[in-house]
Amino acid sequence: MCVTCGCGSNQTHVEGETAAGPGHVHAHDHAHDGGGHRHRHGDGPWHSHDHGAADAAGLGAAHAAGVAPSRRVQIEQDILAKNDAIAAANRQRLADRGIFALNLVSSPGSGKTTLLVKTIEALQGRIATAVIEGDQQTSRDADRIRATGAPAIQVNTGKGCHLDADMVRRALDRLDPADGSLLLVENVGNLVCPAAFDLGEAHKVAILSVTEGEDKPLKYPDMFHAADLLLINKTDLLPYVDFDVDAAIGYARRVRPDIEVMRVSATTGAGFEAWLAWLERGVLAARTQRDASVQALRRRVAELETALGRGA
Numbered sequence: 329m330c331v332t333c334g335c336g337s338n339q340t341h342v343e344g345e346t347a348a349g350p351g352h353v354h355a356h357d358h359a360h361d362g363g364g365h366r367h368r369h370g371d372g373p374w375h376s377h378d379h380g381a382a383d384a385a386g387l388g389a390a391h392a393a394g395v396a397p398s399r400r401v402q403i404e405q406d407i408l409a410k411n412d413a414i415a416a417a418n419r420q421r422l423a424d425r426g427i428f429a430l431n432l433v434s435s436p437g438s439g440k441t442t443l444l445v446k447t448i449e450a451l452q453g454r455i456a457t458a459v460i461e462g463d464q465q466t467s468r469d470a471d472r473i474r475a476t477g478a479p480a481i482q483v484n485t486g487k488g489c490h491l492d493a494d495m496v497r498r499a500l501d502r503l504d505p506a507d508g509s510l511l512l513v514e515n516v517g518n519l520v521c522p523a524a525f526d527l528g529e530a531h532k533v534a535i536l537s538v539t540e541g542e543d544k545p546l547k548y549p550d551m552f553h554a555a556d557l558l559l560i561n562k563t564d565l566l567p568y569v570d571f572d573v574d575a576a577i578g579y580a581r582r583v584r585p586d587i588e589v590m591r592v593s594a595t596t597g598a599g600f601e602a603w604l605a606w607l608e609r610g611v612l613a614a615r616t617q618r619d620a621s622v623q624a625l626r627r628r629v630a631e632l633e634t635a636l637g638r639g640a
């Protein structure tokens with residue numbers, strides 16, 4: 329379910345999880361009053377679920393209309409609080425391993441997967457990179473990533489229009505990215521809902537292609553406000569389209585004054601030096617931070633051992 333647009337998500341599937349296996353979870357596009365219930369998917373086995381207050385909402389847009397506004401606000405707060413708690417755990421888990429994680433957000437077709445493929449190829453042999461792919465259906469994007477040799481897990485969100493922190497948690501269980509690596513999460517193509525959901529990433533990176541029109545940051549401000557970096561993609565097409573790059577940057581900075589901007593072409597690789605350097609700085613910082621916490625922990629253990637030794 330989505331607290332932003334009220335859409336319903338009927339079933340999420342993380343590649344590699346079995347329907348009957350542990351961690352099989354899904355949201356519903358129908359409402360419950362809480363408590364448990366039994367049902368099945370297709371011809372799969374019957375199984376039961378418990379629903380907390382948030383999940384009980386199961387907000388399909390039609391059903392949401394029947395929920396009192398105050399109750400709806402409460403439900404939305406519950407859902408986002410639950411998501412934020414899992415995102416914080418994801419962030420800690422990634423920090424403990426020195427992994428630099430990015431959440432790539434854009435409309436469908438702006439070039440996320442093409443950009444990821446090109447980026448992985450450019451970083452090959454320098455930085456280990458793993459990918460979580462979010463789409464409503466199919467594993468086409470994960471297949472494109474795996475063709476580069478990089479590990480990828482596809483998450484299919486069914487009717488859902490965004491990834492949430494729990495989907496990423498489950499995908500991380502399967503993917504197990506290497507210590508000190510780069511984790512790229514391609515969110516579901518949508519300029520609205522993914523803005524509200526923290527996945528535990530270091531940064532949201534928004535991609536805006538020059539075929540979409542320069543006014544998107546004004547029309548979808550939440551997304552451009554949430555992003556720390558804006559990649560203006562498909563710059564190779566600029567001679568053929570009516571797109572004012574400076575105006576696009578100006579609009580993005582109206583909603584997020586300090587947003588960093590880079591112009592790239594995922595097809596030709598133009599502008600990639602700056603993007604790759606930005607990634608390398610992030611990976612290095614995540615590793616350095618992890619090493620610093622390990623050192624601090626070692627020092628603390630040594631202090632405690634000394635204190636214990638003195639007491640003995």
Ligand SMILES: Nc1nc2c(ncn2[C@@H]2O[C@H](COP(=O)(O)OP(=O)(O)O)[C@@H](O)[C@H]2O)c(=O)[nH]1
Pocket residue numbers: 434435436437438439440441442443517561562563564565592593594595596
């Ligand atoms: N000309 C041009 N086409 C691009 C560029 N990046 C992506 N595309 C094309 O845009 C379409 C959508 O790309 P895709 O990576 O699937 O977008 P996604 O839906 O955001 O993952 C494909 O036909 C790509 O070949 C680019 O920089 N320049």
Ligand SMILES: [Mg+2]
Pocket residue numbers: 440441442469514
């Ligand atoms: Mg894609």
